[in-house]
Amino acid sequence: MIWNKNKECMSRDEMSDLQGKRLHKLVELVYHNVPFYREKMQALDMTPDDIRTIEDIRKLPFTTKQDLRDNYPTGLQAASQSEIVRFHASSGTTGNPTVVGYTRRDLEIWSESAARAFTAYGVTRDDIFSVGYGYGLFTGGLGAHYGVEYVGATVVPTSTGNTEKHLRLLKDLKITGLACTPSYALYLAEAMEKHGMTKDDISLKIGAFGAEPWTENMRQEIESRLGLQAYNIYGLSEIIGPGVSYECECKNGSHISEDHFYPEIIDPDTLEPLPYGTTGELVFTTLTKTGMPLLRYRTRDLSSLISGQCECGRTNVRMTRIIGRCDDMLIIRGINVFPSQVESVILDMPEFEPVYLMVVDRVNLLDTLEVQVEVRRDYFSDELGTMLQLKKKLADKLKSILSISANVRLMEPGSISRSEGKSVRVIDKRKLK
Amino acid sequence: MTTKQISVFLENKTGRLNEVTKALAAHDINMQAFCIAETTDFGLMRLIVQDADRTAAVLRDAGFAVILTDVIQIHCPNVPGALSKILESLAEDDIFIEYMYAFAQSESAEVIINPNNLLKCLEVLKRKHPEIL
Numbered sequence: 001m002i003w004n005k006n007k008e009c010m011s012r013d014e015m016s017d018l019q020g021k022r023l024h025k026l027v028e029l030v031y032h033n034v035p036f037y038r039e040k041m042q043a044l045d046m047t048p049d050d051i052r053t054i055e056d057i058r059k060l061p062f063t064t065k066q067d068l069r070d071n072y073p074t075g076l077q078a079a080s081q082s083e084i085v086r087f088h089a090s091s092g093t094t095g096n097p098t099v100v101g102y103t104r105r106d107l108e109i110w111s112e113s114a115a116r117a118f119t120a121y122g123v124t125r126d127d128i129f130s131v132g133y134g135y136g137l138f139t140g141g142l143g144a145h146y147g148v149e150y151v152g153a154t155v156v157p158t159s160t161g162n163t164e165k166h167l168r169l170l171k172d173l174k175i176t177g178l179a180c181t182p183s184y185a186l187y188l189a190e191a192m193e194k195h196g197m198t199k200d201d202i203s204l205k206i207g208a209f210g211a212e213p214w215t216e217n218m219r220q221e222i223e224s225r226l227g228l229q230a231y232n233i234y235g236l237s238e239i240i241g242p243g244v245s246y247e248c249e250c251k252n253g254s255h256i257s258e259d260h261f262y263p264e265i266i267d268p269d270t271l272e273p274l275p276y277g278t279t280g281e282l283v284f285t286t287l288t289k290t291g292m293p294l295l296r297y298r299t300r301d302l303s304s305l306i307s308g309q310c311e312c313g314r315t316n317v318r319m320t321r322i323i324g325r326c327d328d329m330l331i332i333r334g335i336n337v338f339p340s341q342v343e344s345v346i347l348d349m350p351e352f353e354p355v356y357l358m359v360v361d362r363v364n365l366l367d368t369l370e371v372q373v374e375v376r377r378d379y380f381s382d383e384l385g386t387m388l389q390l391k392k393k394l395a396d397k398l399k400s401i402l403s404i405s406a407n408v409r410l411m412e413p414g415s416i417s418r419s420e421g422k423s424v425r426v427i428d429k430r431k432l433k
Numbered sequence: 434m435t436t437k438q439i440s441v442f443l444e445n446k447t448g449r450l451n452e453v454t455k456a457l458a459a460h461d462i463n464m465q466a467f468c469i470a471e472t473t474d475f476g477l478m479r480l481i482v483q484d485a486d487r488t489a490a491v492l493r494d495a496g497f498a499v500i501l502t503d504v505i506q507i508h509c510p511n512v513p514g515a516l517s518k519i520l521e522s523l524a525e526d527d528i529f530i531e532y533m534y535a536f537a538q539s540e541s542a543e544v545i546i547n548p549n550n551l552l553k554c555l556e557v558l559k560r561k562h563p564e565i566l
Contacts, residue, residue, distance in 0.1 A: 375442070375498070382440040382502040382547075383531065384470050384477060409474045412444050413498055 003119035003151070004112070007259045008314045015315070019262055020053040022287040027051045027060070030293055033078040036071055037061075037295060057262065057285060058273060062296045065098065068238065072096040079103050079291050088237050089137040100237050103291040107146070110240045113257045114147020114233075117246030120255070120312070121177075121206045121231045125152035128173055132166065132180030132188070133211065135159045139241030140211050144179040144233070147243055153177070160184065163191045170202045177206040179233070179242075182214035182222060186354050187418045189225035199227030208233045210242055213322040213340050217347030219251075221354055232321070238297055239284045245319055253306045253318030260288045263317060264296065265305055268326050279304045281326055282319065300326045330360055330428065332367045335404045339425050342371055342406075345397045351379040351390055355416045361429040369406040371398060374413045434566050435555065436506040437485035438545065441478045442498040445471070453478060456495040462488050466543050468534035479534070481506065481545060505554055507565045508541045516544065522561045528554050 002008050010018070028048040030037040040061040041047070050059060068076060073096075077084070084101040102110070123129065129148040133140030141159055148155045156175060158166045166188065169175060178185065185207060192202070204226050210233035222230045232254050235242035244261050245254035256263050261284045265274045268281040282299045302325065306318040324338035331337070339358060346356050353374040361368045373394065381387055391408045398406045417424075443449050450469075457464065467480035482488045485501060492499045509515050516535075523530070529549040536543045548554035558566055 377498055380440075380442055380498050380500050382438070382477065382479070382500055384472065387475070387477070388472065410442075410444075411475075412442055412496075414496060415444060 001119050001122060001124070002313065003116040007257070008116060008255065008316055010259070010315055012315060015258065016054050018259055019287060020056075022259070023054055023057060023262070023285065024048065024051050026285070026287055026293055026295070029078055029290065030295065034076055034293075036067065036076055054262065057264070057296065060285075060295050062271065062283070062298055063294045064298050065238075065300070068098045069096040073099040074101060074292075076294070077101050077292050084291055087137075088139050088142075088241070090237055098238060101291045103289075106240065106289050106291045109260055109288055110143060110243060111146040111150040113240065113260060114143055114243035115150035116255075116257060117231075117233050117243050118147050118151045118153070118177075118208065120246050120248040120314075121208055121229070122249070123148065123151050123153050123177055123206060127151075127153040127176045127206065128156060129153050129177035129179060129206075130156040130158045130166065130170065130175045132158050132160060132178060132184055133242075139235065139237040140181075143235065143241035143243060144208065148177070148179070163188065167192055167195060167197065170204065171197070174203040176203055177208070178204055178226070178228065179208040181211045182209040182218050182230075183212065183418070185209055185222045185226060185230070186218070189222065190418070193225075199225065202227070204228040207231065208242075208246075210234055213324060213328075215321070215340055215344045215347060217344050218354065221347055234319070234322070236299060236301075238294060239286055239299075240289065244284065248310060248312040248314060250311050252310070253320050255310065255314050255316045255318050258316050260286065262287050263305060263319060265303065266298075268298075274304075276305050276307045279320075279323065282322075302326060302329075328426070330358075330426065332360060332369050333404050335402065337369070337402050337404065341401050342398065343425075345394070345401055346371075346373055349394065349397070351376060352394070353413060353416075355418060356425060357416050358426045359429065360426065367430070369402075369404065370409055371406045372409045372411050372416060374411045374416055377413055434506055435503050435551065436481060436545075438502050438504040438547075439480050439482065439485055439489055439492070440500050440502060441480070441492060443469075443476045443478055445474055445476060450478065452495065453492065453497065456491055456497075457482075457488070460488075460491045462491065466534060466536040466545055468532075468545075470532065479532075479545075481543070502547065503551060505546045505548065505551065505558070507544045507546065507558065507562075509535070509544045509565055511537050511540055511542050516542075519544075519558070519562055519565065522557060523548070523554065526553070526557045528557060 031048045083103045085104050086102045088100050090098040131144045135141030207228045207230040219230045231247040233242050233246050235244040245256040247254050264283040265280040274280045282301045282303045286293045301322045303319045309315050357372040359370040395408045465481045470477045489499050531547045533546045
């Protein structure tokens with residue numbers, strides 16, 4: 001199903017035309033209202049009149065997370081304070097938090113974008129949707145909430161933390177949809193099994209998962225354990241929140257609402273735009289936002305873009321799964337390693353629980369990688385040899401995917417901490433030294 | 434005779450073994466024999482108790498990964514050369530021993546054997562050393 005056929009199935013020429021016009025308006029807005037952008041453009045000897053088509057976007061400067069921090073809290077805001085109706089903020093664990101102000105129109109754009117996502121998953125007004133993202137400064141909870149409501153379905157704002165009650169409501173209210181992080185979905189599945197419930201005791205059929213990178217294996221795992229169809233939802237608070245892009249029934253890349261959020265892929269080192277199909281850093285320009293619009297915001301997420309009409313009928317550009325973040329990328333013995341690579345190997349092996357912890361350290365000037373995994377109860381053996389073989393099997397697979405060897409550590413079931421929000425999957429002890 | 438052995442997976446972590454013995458003590462369970470096999474990052478504790486099924490349930494409830502395995506338990510005379518005779522009989526019949534452990538008491542020792550072929554091992558012992566079963 002398609003929520004906004006006019007915008008989601010537009011011809012490419014019409015889309016470029018619309019994007020060009022919106023970009024020009026955006027540049028005028030920030031040039032006159034945001035000193036940060038005016039100064040940057042003046043330094044490049046540019047005026048808004050230099051930006052006429054969407055291709056002109058390459059002339060514009062980038063915006064980074066650091067720029068947001070340097071202009072904390074509201075220095076990049078284009079709207080006056082009286083027009084702002086809401087603030088969201090990031091956690092700010094590594095510096096100033098990032099504060100984003102929304103105008104009433106921004107909230108409307110956000111809800112409409114999220115409604116496109118939920119409609120693509122098959123959600124209708126007959127569905128009952130549990131939103132298990134955190135509600136609050138984080139955009140996940142309220143973003144999904146407004147999207148579900150916009151479609152006309154029923155929202156159950158369960159939020160995070162109360163898993164027992166969540167399970168009970170899933171069952172008693174016959175909830176049909178679940179929005180949360182993929183790791184929380186697995187946590188719920190585990191809790192359900194602990195309480196002796198199976199997927200037949202609940203009525204879930206649609207899952208909207210995002211806010212952290214996940215893999216195809218994780219999708220299969222969630223689908224089979226919860227008995228639903230799992231779809232990706234992507235977004236970030238700096239751009240707007242969940243709903244920037246979303247999968248359709250084809251599950252082959254996430255469609256970007258590019259009439260609002262213009263995507264580019266760049267080489268994170270040279271900053272040169274990369275062609276379709278090439279992996280690099282994802283960059284977004286908010287074409288229609290008025291609260292805190294951003295030009296060419298570097299997300300640090302690594303992805304690639306897919307062009308061409310999708311089998312679902314949408315013409316919007318798709319983005320592939322986030323394979324990691326430029327900042328998440330670990331360089332171990334000179335090799336680039338992403339936690340998602342380790343995850344895909346572990347989820348592929350039924351012998352292990354779908355959780356892991358990577359511990360990176362430096363011993364005698366040499367980087368070490370330890371991967372901790374839990375062996376499923378059914379796969380324990382009384383023979384040391386069998387257990388050591390299992391350990392070797394995982395180590396061999398990791399080596400072939402990562403190109404470096406990892407020390408596998410077998411742990412007792414339940415000993416690696418599960419998280420209800422974003423999980424800690426990497427401990428880099430090198431940074432502490 | 435065959436008996437059920439309990440194997441507990443243990444991370445190499447201070448105090449983990451103590452948690453097993455604590456759980457057993459709390460349920461008044463006595464160990465007849467046990468051994469620990471270890472690698473660099475985990476260990477397997479194997480133990481023989483009176484009621485293996487109940488003990489397994491107690492340990493599972495305490496959060497341990499537990500499996501039950503059938504092993505052979507013999508009463509070997511506690512004198513020099515007794516075990517040698519038994520092992521020689523097994524070797525003659527091509528029986529390979531995966532692992533074994535023992536608890537010596539006054540007159541005899543409880544010996545636990547996990548052979549590669551349990552039925553054949555039992556048959557050999559019955560034929561050659563019926564007194565120890």
